[in-house]
Amino acid sequence: MTNLNFVKLNTVCERITDGSHYSPVGIDNGLPMLSVKDMEHNGFSYLDCKYISEEEYDKMLRNDCVPLLNDVLIAKDGSYLKHVFVIKEEKKQAILSSIGILRPNLKKISPDYLKYYLHSNSVKETVAKKYVSGSALPRIILKNFGEIDIIYKPLLEQQKIAKVLSDLDAKIELNNKINAELEAMAKTLYDYWFVQFDFPNANGKPYKTSGGKMVWNEELKREIPEGWEVKELGNELSIQRGISYKSSEIKGDGVSMISLNSFNLDGTYKPEGIKKFSGKYAEKNLISEGDLLIAITDVTRNADIIGKAIIVPDYYSELVISMDIAKVIPSKKLTESYLMMLFNSNHYHNYIKWYASGTIVLHLNLDGMFWYKAEIPPKELLYEFDKIYKSISKRIAETKKQNQELASLRDWLLPMLMNGQVTVGGYEVENSELGMVAEDKVEYKKS
Incomplete structure (x- = not known):
């Protein structure tokens, strides 16, 4: 050094x-x-x-x-x-x-x-x-x-160090913007198909706009497409609750655990919220890629997270969930992707918040979810949406994983560059390219 x-x-x-x-x-x-x-x-x-x-x-x-x-x-x-x-x-x-x-x-x-x-x-x-x-x-x-x-350090060296780190942050920010656009694309498609009812008809044209038959539903007090069902969600799903734990069991090594901190306020998944659980758990407590999870507690002032849903990405070999989370298991009439978009919709969230109670920590009465009356579209339409959603979701997961790698590199480089264990050679401060990890013009040298 x-x-x-x-x-x-x-x-x-x-x-x-x-x-x-x-x-x-x-x-x-x-x-x-x-x-x-x-x-x-x-x-x-x-x-x-x-x-x-x-x-x-x-x-x-x-x-x-x-x-x-x-x-x-x-x-x-x-x-x-x-x-x-x-x-x-x-x-x-x-x-x-x-x-x-x-x-x-x-x-x-x-x-x-x-x-x-x-x-x-x-x-x-x-x-x-x-x-x-x-x-x-x-x-x-x-x-x-x-x-x-x-x-x-000399000012030029300071600028070189800052440029290396800021380029990594810029790439992370760019990836975040890409993911926001992909998430908006999935939401737009959901709204178009299942809220406006303009899913593709037999001729590939928007159903409602093209004159598709709508029928009055007395339970919802509005029209829905002909052939769609309306049921309480409690008839079409079940719940698996997460694991209760002690603070001493959340430390360094252990199985990855999704907790309340894994939810962004908009219902999207936050990888950095993962905890490590070192306590005991059974095989039945393990969850898998593609499982649907909901937040059943909340500590935000406006109940921003309560009832929100995420789908488990493919980052982890083994994974459990905390007591603040529940796994939702749909029947064959529904899909995880359809339910996730429903649970994260403004309409549903404004409804489910009324079933949360508590002062500092809100707890969700799951009866609210079970009693909610939802449209059940035809299975073929749900599966078509699910296929599109999974393609979008895969791209989002890959970008988030890349961001984790970029953040890890940045956090490793930060002290090494500052204390001189790693130096930057041949780097032009005005360089504005955003490379995945480092540009061709950058050399990391150990001192």
Whole structure:
């Protein structure tokens, strides 16, 4: 390992501060006022943020609570340093004190290099020991945060290191966008066939639009295609519950376990949510690729996950589910793909939320699912949709698996590049290609 040169964070930053300690009154339409809950991996989510008036924004601007181009923002309160990102585009937006602002001196340090450095496990461990207070809501104390040691390298070397890591992140982000488009494609097809009833008729034309016969269904109080059945789901499926476990059984080695943390808010699968279960389980507790799983507990404020469904991908040789999850076993009249799209639809989710109860943790009364009256399309139509869905799902699973590999490479490279065990040779900082793992122009050399 090469000799490392350390400098204090406050010697390479022009300013270390946080957002507003005063929270203005929100309005329906205005400028974003963002907190740590709005932070994501590479920027802000504006879906559920607060908005403030121009006058309040001007106050925030005067008090330096508005992030500027190249500022490095850190999650300061709660899950500190969970999110660290660089402001790449100036917008009229203000932030609250749960977010820290680091304003790099661009002549001394690359904002992206600083971002990745703060993502490293060694820095997070140091911060946890020396710069965090509070138990219920831990937060970084910025007063002394500038005393953190930074591994300092020449600016061009910083930029090369940041470019290697950011190219990996860019490829991950591109894959995420591809998957979002594929998921939207599957949802659109479901809506087109099973909500608008424009599935292909015998001539390959949209059924309802082409004059396909619709009949009134008294139970649903609306028309459905002729020949479709309506049944309570309890008549067409059964449930297998997950495993109860102790916290001591969730550790390093063991069988992979899907838990509540494996669900994204939109009902899609989150690979990084997998736990390792070291306790005992029976053969009957194992689940397989293609099985349908639903969330039967929820800790989100708005019951975002309760009742949502995922289909098990083909990542794992052995897999179990936690007590927060249940496996849904459909009859031969239904398919996992059809039920998954139904369970993740807005209509069904708004219905099933009323069967969840609890204060801190919501628990689902499965009677709500059993009592739900659903259209049962002809088996041939379900199988045709299932075939298309599986093709889309396979592509999504492959891309997610690739992202896991890319993230593992990035996380391995991060400390190695920072401490000089691996160096980057022949890499052009302006290179903008997004390769799978590394470009031809990149050489990773062990020192």
